[in-house]
Amino acid sequence: MTAPGTLLRPFERLISISIGGRSVQVPENNNLLRCLQYLAPEPVSYGRFCWNEDCQYCRVVYDLGEGTKARAAIACKLMVQEGMRILDMTAEMRYCLRTLK
């Protein structure tokens, strides 16, 4: 398996996002699915994701903080932003993140 670090776009710092109320640090300047792979390398790498905006297994609902509008997006296209809150995700993604501490 390729080390996930080589799959990431260049970044200088980690930013905070939350997933289901849990705060995590992920590399800036990367799409959300790649950041989830950073957090759970093996399960996400072996997940049924096309990485190509096709399969829809990476659908999420997110907002950008308290009082902001919730939006639907696909994680393989959505760039992470500081303070982003992932409110809901597909069963495939939940399964891949099941070991996340």
Ligand code: FES
């Ligand atoms: S991984 Fe298939 S649409 Fe995002």
